[in-house]
Amino acid sequence: MADYSPVYANGAQPMTKTASTTITGGTIVEATTASSVGTAGAASTKAVGVAAHDAASGARVTVWPLNNVEHEVTVVAAGSVTVGDGVATGASGTAATAVVATAAAAGTLIGTATTTASAPNKVRFIGRG
Known part of the structure; x- marks a missing residue:
């Protein structure tokens, strides 16, 4: 890459x-x-x-x-992320959708999506902060 x-x-x-x-x-x-x-x-x-x-x-x-930076990374295989969704890590350093409250409680929330994308495209998200 x-x-x-x-x-x-x-x-x-x-x-x-x-x-x-x-x-x-x-x-x-x-x-x-x-x-x-x-x-x-x-x-x-x-x-x-x-x-x-x-x-x-x-x-x-x-x-x-991650914190307060807008990133653009590939969405996890067979996955999709929608604007406003929570973002967590997917397999192999990709992004995956996450329920905000659940991921935050688990310590896996890395940000909030600012675009919508499905695999193998890239989604933008603002890192937690």
């Missing part, structure tokens, strides 16, 4: 971490250790941002934070 930049960064700055797995740019990543990230799995409670570029395991990777 090509390099990734958020739709709107709202003054946020990316951070640099070590990839603990092979990461594809434009996918959601989660904290795996104090200074490492890996591709987020479904309903992750540890999502921290979106990878700015591809990175091999052990390499440095730039990550755009």
